[in-house]
Amino acid sequence: MKLFKIDRKSYQDSSFSINKVEDATHFLKIWHFHPELELVLILESTGTRFIGDSVSKFSAGEIILLGADLPHMWLNDQEYFKEDSSLKANAIAIHFTKDFLGQEFFNKPEFQKINQLLKQAELGLKFQNISQELINRIKGLDRFSSFERTLKFLEILNELSDNSFSQISSNAYLKNTQHSKNQELNKVYEYIFKNFKNQINLEDVAALIPMNLSAFSRFFSKVHKKSFTRYLNEIRIGYACKMLMEKYYPINIICFESGFNSLSNFNKQFKIITGKTPSEYANYHSSKS
Numbered sequence: 001m002k003l004f005k006i007d008r009k010s011y012q013d014s015s016f017s018i019n020k021v022e023d024a025t026h027f028l029k030i031w032h033f034h035p036e037l038e039l040v041l042i043l044e045s046t047g048t049r050f051i052g053d054s055v056s057k058f059s060a061g062e063i064i065l066l067g068a069d070l071p072h073m074w075l076n077d078q079e080y081f082k083e084d085s086s087l088k089a090n091a092i093a094i095h096f097t098k099d100f101l102g103q104e105f106f107n108k109p110e111f112q113k114i115n116q117l118l119k120q121a122e123l124g125l126k127f128q129n130i131s132q133e134l135i136n137r138i139k140g141l142d143r144f145s146s147f148e149r150t151l152k153f154l155e156i157l158n159e160l161s162d163n164s165f166s167q168i169s170s171n172a173y174l175k176n177t178q179h180s181k182n183q184e185l186n187k188v189y190e191y192i193f194k195n196f197k198n199q200i201n202l203e204d205v206a207a208l209i210p211m212n213l214s215a216f217s218r219f220f221s222k223v224h225k226k227s228f229t230r231y232l233n234e235i236r237i238g239y240a241c242k243m244l245m246e247k248y249y250p251i252n253i254i255c256f257e258s259g260f261n262s263l264s265n266f267n268k269q270f271k272i273i274t275g276k277t278p279s280e281y282a283n284y285h286s287s288k289s
Helices: 109-123 133-139 146-162 171-177 182-195 202-206 212-226 228-246 251-257 263-274 278-286
Strands: 017-024 037-044 047-051 055-060 063-066 071-077 087-098 125-127 166-167
Touching: 037 071, 037 146, 047 063, 055 071, 055 228, 063 133, 087 133, 109 125, 109 146, 109 166, 109 263, 109 278, 133 146, 166 263, 182 202, 182 228, 182 263, 202 212, 202 228, 212 228, 228 251, 228 278, 263 278
Parallel strands: none
Antiparallel strands: 017 087, 037 063, 037 087, 047 055, 047 071, 063 125, 125 166
């Protein structure tokens, strides 16, 4: 899964761009990044989103704000790629640079809340308890003139700055991207996201940087505050949680689809990471739905 840099510059009569995915069979299946920030509203479809070092389920109605150069991909469920599928993917993505209104604009006292929001977005933010009214305003943003569109976008950012949200990528990921081995670590993440369903040998991962096995283990543990094995298991269990919440698959299938080669180890790691057995986790979320 190669990491691509994509051009998201605005060529409209605006300092930011509004891009709509309408009735697509699936979202862009590319692990990519760009210098622009990105505000994403998922209108329709489900799947797995990869953002930085996070792997999580996504569904309609979620709003995500991504910082500049934060790698990401929305990967639809397998059902979307079947020839006879009638499922559709719909979303709105707004791309803008932090200085789209000038270098000092958001440093003004009136815009401190938005300025802080944009800084926090460097690791990705998922907003909670989004109102339908705000969703409708984002959906209708492109209907206005360039001047009105800019004012209304500022209003949207201001409202989001008052909303509750959760951080998506880990703090360790930010430290990674600031490290001198940034490009090498991106190779590691790409390899993990592409191969986590399969057997992964630490020697093969260390060779990507390249480092010897012991040096890589020390380096990875220092950066992430956890071992590579623990990190990989968290990615796999995160994917397993997504499948359990979808309720389509039995636990023994989810075990192997998530990259584990034995049900006993899967159950053990699942309990360690989530505090619940797979059955308890599935039952808990079933009662919440």
